[in-house]
Amino acid sequence: MERRALFGGKLLPYTLLLPQFAIVVVFFYFPAGQAVWQSMLMEDAFGISTEFVGFENYQILAADPDYYKTMLTTAVFSILVAFLSLSCGLLLAVMADKQIKGATIYKTMLIWPYAVAPAVAGVLWLFMFQPSLGMLAKMLRSWGVDWNPLLNGNHAMILVVLAATWKQISYNFLFFLAGLAAIPKSVIEAAAIDGARPMRRFWTIIFPLLSPTAFFLLVINIVYVFFDTFGIIDSVTGGGPAGNTTTMVYKVYQDGKAGSNLGGSAAQSVVLMIIVIALTAIQFKFVERKVQY
């Protein structure tokens, strides 16, 4: 049975739609259109001389081996952060879902890091792992690890992954907790009566029932890694060493703001925009499928 509001004419529904549409135009289509237009221009930093170059900025981008390296870095970074933050979030949610004393305090404490600004989170981790001052760096060194995120790309990557993951665990925890609360206790009890042990109950009942939440979080996490980790990367590594932690969004900033190459930077934003539109499309498709459950 379809539910549909009935309007007498076409004027009223369109008028009601107008404010929303105006907001979308002003805050999305207009800037997005400007980015596309800018990506076809080549100009100096001050915008005194401007030349229309069509798709040349994209051609330069496609011929730049660094850009592919950035894509690879972004892929490695996103997969690591998404996997780690999802699994830690799930583990903590399952633990917190049990009948324990002070569960509310626990939960509140676990949600806390989400309120920390990315740059602040970055600086926290930077201090802990600063080669000559950081507590954890000193510990690593005493174990004989030559910890040096300034020169070792893997170390720098570990550092930004840790900071980005730590920041995102709370969010995932919150959604998994809500997902767990929605699973009927009777199903789990029935399985327990049938003799299924906790691990088996988790993998055969709880986890499949959580999968819509998990998939939603996966998409959200990837979007998070693509855009919101900018502050962490900027404060921890500045994209270095040797570009080993330069993700796509960080390169947009580097080339556009620091390098005054607005055309090239806009072209990169457009590429990023396409990727995110694709991701969002996947998410919508998933939401539609979920309705049929």
Place this chain on the structure above:
Amino acid sequence: MSIGRNISRIAAGALFAGTALTLAVPASAQTEIQWWHALTGANNDVVNRLAAEFNASQTQYKVVASYKGSYADTMNAGIAAFRAGNAPHILQVFEVGTATMMSARGAIKPVADVMEEAGKLFDPNVYLPAVAGYYSTSKGEMLSFPFNSSSTVMWYNKDAFRKAGLNPDAPPKTWPEVFEAAKKLKATATPNCGFSTAWVTWVNIEQFSVWHNIPIGTKANGIDGFDTVFRINSPTHVKHFANLAELAKDKTYVYGGRTNTGEGTFTSGECPIMLTSSGFYGNVKANAKFDWGNAPMPYYPDVPGAPQNSTLGGASLWVMGGKSSNEYKGVAAFFAFLSDTDRQARLHTESGYLPITKAAYEKVKASGFYNANPYLETPLKSLNNKAPTENSRGLRFGNLVQIRDIWSEEIEEILAGKKTAQQGMDAAVARGNASLRQFERTVSR
């Protein structure tokens, strides 16, 4: 209801306060001069004091100094403001941004023109040659007003030198001597570090080339034209980076990062030798809990003509275009105020930045200030070591902010052992040239 009444009362109060304020300040004919800068801490105080003194010295103009973040942030803020049509009158731009500003002829007004139109005396010859050369076109026209300048020196820990059995009053002069001293220091006094450098490209490429009288790029390091190409893969450059990479393996050389964040390892005592800006002076003086000193940058003795002279770091003041002639008169009056010899001398002795005019330098020298503060004169001696050549007058490359990042990436690859020094420097040249061509294309139309 009561909320609504409160709001209207607050609004009425605000309106009243606003009226009172307007009445309190007499409608004056003062012209405001906006000055955007990037100086923090003690130097921020210096800037504010200069503005206050100027404002107190006359009634016609009012200089408003605003801090806009780091050097790069300030420059970007100025560019963005220009694009939006509300640029400040005076913008402080660091030396790396000089080429970008110079090429933006429609966005800036040459300082020589500003002074001439206002009938103020402006003679580029009063400046130290290294300073005037850095901010002048190839035809000798000075485009910006030199403000705060520094240069590279080698800071060293005298206590660590004593512990290692080295003479603290005879610091190493050449790179091979530095390497030997660093090995001894690491073996005896400072187990985690022999020596380090901050601002890795400024010290190891830009100042290094100038000090050895070898070109960074063609066309007199870009000063004579934007169609310049880099020359930093010369045998001397490659040898230097090969040495650094070799010494980085056992931490005799410790990479200090792209900016000055690594400087803390000197003041904490971890690294006994640190090559960085002379502007590090205030920090060392305040935080180093050991006997310290500084010395000129080291050189390779087998390079003919080395050491040549060093070049500048720091920033200059640019006058932005499109303002009224009255406003330009105010800018000129402020610059004339800043140029006063006594004021320049005081700025130097108080801030630790270099004196930029010959008269101020002579005056401070004659006062015997350097006998008590010899470490403030080291960078000046380096700057004036010899008459500047084509290779040591300065450097002017477009996109240099971005190119420095490219170079840093390649240096990091060399030091991590992923590329040989030759491969890394070849790539630094090729990638840097690509960026230069992009810049040339956007400015030469």
